[in-house]
Amino acid sequence: METLTTVEGKAYPFGMKNVDTDIVIPSHWLKTISRTGLGKGAFEVLRKEPGNVFDDPAYAGSPILIAGDNFGCGSSREHAAWALGDLGIKVVIAPSFSDIFSSNAFKNGILTVVLPQAAIDRLMEVARTDEIHVDLEQQTVTTQFQDRFAFEIDPFRKHCLLGGLDEIGLTLGDADGIAVYEKSVAQDRPWMIPAVA
C-alpha cells in the first residue's frame, strides 16, 4: 500500500447525501477480476447529467472528494474504493460514512475524514475556487483562508496509512496467537472449529 501523509489539491465539491456504492460504481463494472481501471465507471450515472462536477474541467484530477452524509452506503463492493482510487482520489471528506466503505477505503490507502456539516459546507464553498490541504499527521483539513478543521482517526488506521503497511503481513506475525485460539476452541467446541489434522 502507498503511504499517505499530506494531500493538497483541488477537491470535487460533490456534497450529495446517501451516496450508495451502486452510484459510485454500477454493478456491471464488478465483472472485472482486476483491481485497476475502474475509474472510467466511477459515478457513471451521475456523469450523464450535464454540468456534473466529475466532468467539469475545473476539478479534473482532484485528489479530494467532498460528499454528504452516509457516503458509501449499500453494497460492500470494494470496487467503489478501487474506482475512487483509480480516479486519483486519496481523501474523501463527509459528515459520515458507511462502516464497510470506510474500511474498504482505508485498506486501499484512501483516507476518510469525518467533519461536521458546517465544515463540509465551508469546504464545498472553498473547493469551487481554491485548493484544500489535508494533513494526516496533524489530523487537520486547512485552506489558505485560515480555515482549520481537526478530525479524529483511529490510531491503528493512521499508523497503517502513514506507513503504507500491509495488514495481512502484520496479522500473520501473530500466527501463533491464532493457532492457540483455534486449539482452545477445538477442545471446547469441536463442531465450531475442528482441530487441524
Next chain:
Amino acid sequence: MVKPRTLYEKIWDAHVVERRPDGTCLIYIDRHLVHEVTSPQAFEGLRLAGRKVRRPDLTLAVPDHNLPTTPRRDADGKRIPIADPQSAQQLEALERNAPEFGVRLIGDADVEQGIVHVVGPEQGFTLPGTTLVCGDSHTSSHGALGALAFGIGTSEVEHVLATQTLLLKQSKTMAVVVEGELGFGVTPKDVALAICGRIGTAGGTGYVMEYRGSVFRDMSIEGRLTVANMSIEAGARSGLFAPDETTFAYLNGRPMAPKGADWDAAVAWWRTLVTDEGAVFDKIVVIDAADIVPTVTWGTSPEDVVAVTGVVPDPDSFEDASKRAAAQKSLDYMGLTAGQRLADVAVEHIFIGSCTNSRIEDLRAAAALLDGRRIASGIKHAMVVPGSGLVKRQAEAEGLDRIFVAAGFEWREPGCSACLGMNPDKVPAGERCASTSNRNFMGRQGPGARTHLVSPAMAAAAALTGRLTDVRELLKDREGMTL
C-alpha cells in the same frame, strides 16, 4: 458478579484472539462464504504473496451473482456457455481458485447451488454463536440464526482467507423491539421496510442490531432471514436474533450442522446465547406491531417507505434542505409526482427473488395469491428466481412452479438475478418493477430501472392487477388465507 452482557457482546468476547491497547481486537472468523464477484482479486493477492488459505475447511465457495437464471446444462450435461464473457470469466476464476486453494465449491449446476445467503443456513454452514463473513453486504442475513455475520470488502476477504481473522473495533449495540401482533396481510418484509423507514439508511451505522420482542420470537427462520438481511439497509453491518427452539428445529439434521453428541453440546451452548437481564444497549428503537402495514418504497433509498394505501410524499414536506433535494431527485428518477396514490402506480415487471425473499415460505405466499389467476395484461415480464436449487426442488414438489407458470410467470434457475442485474436479468430503463429484493437504488436493477420494494405477497398482488396493490384487498377473496 459478572457484568450482564448483550448477545453481541457474548459472541464478540468468545472470538477475541488478541486485544490491542487501543481497543482494536483480532477477531476469529468461524465461517467464510466466498462468491465469484468479490473474491478474484483476493485469491490473486494470495497468489502474488505466496500465501495459502489458512482454513479451507471453514470456507465455502458458491457462485451466485453472475449466473444466468436460464438452464445451465444442455441435454448431454454440458455447460451452456455464458453469453457475457466477463461473467464467464468470473465464474471460471472461482472454479479455478477454489480447488487451487483447497476450498469446497458448490458448482453452478449442483442442486445445492444458490444465493450464498440462502445456501449458508440451508446447509447448516451458518450456526448460532459463530462469526461468519462474506464479501457481500447482505451477509447480515445469517444473524437470523444467531451468527454474528457481516459483509466485508475484498481486502478483508483476502485477510480472512490468509489469517482466518479480522482486525475490528467493537460496535455499539442497538435493540430493535417490535411487540404485539402483525396485522392481516403484514409480512416480515413489511417489518424490515418499516424498520428502514424508522431508523433511516444511516441510523444503524456503527451499531450491531438485536431484534427483540414478540413479533421476532414468533417469526419463522425464513422471516427472520428477511429481517436480518435488511439490517444493512438501515446502516447496521450486522443484525442478530437470539437462537431459540425455532432455530434449533431449523438446523437439526442440516448437512453441515453438528451431529450426535456434538449437536447436544452445541445446543447447550447456544441456549446461553441470549442477552442477559440488565444488559445495556447503546440505543433502543421500539416499534408497535400494530403500526406496521403492507408497505412499498416510493424513492431510491430503502428508507423511502410508505403504506401501500398512502400517497407519494411532497419533497417540500421534509425539514432538511438536502433531504428535500434528494426527494425531488428520487421522484424525478422514479417518474412519480407528489400526492400521487401509490395504488395508482402501474408496474410492468415483477421480480420475486433475491437473498431477501426467495425462500420456500416466500414462494408459498406468492403462489397462494396467484393460484388459479393470471397476471394482468400490462405486465411485460414476471419471474420467480428461487434462492437455491433446493428451494426450487421443494417448490416443484409442492407444485408451486406450475401455479407460477400458469399465472404467467417465468420459473428460473437460482441466483441473485434481477436484484442487481449483473446477469442478463435486468429491468429496462424507465420501466417499473415491483421487486421483493432489498435495494431501490438508482440503476440497481439496470440503468434507469425504477424499483419498488415489496413483500412476495405484494409482488404477486401487483402482478395480478398491474399496479401497486394492497394485498389485503386480494386476500379478502381468498377465504381463510393468511400469509
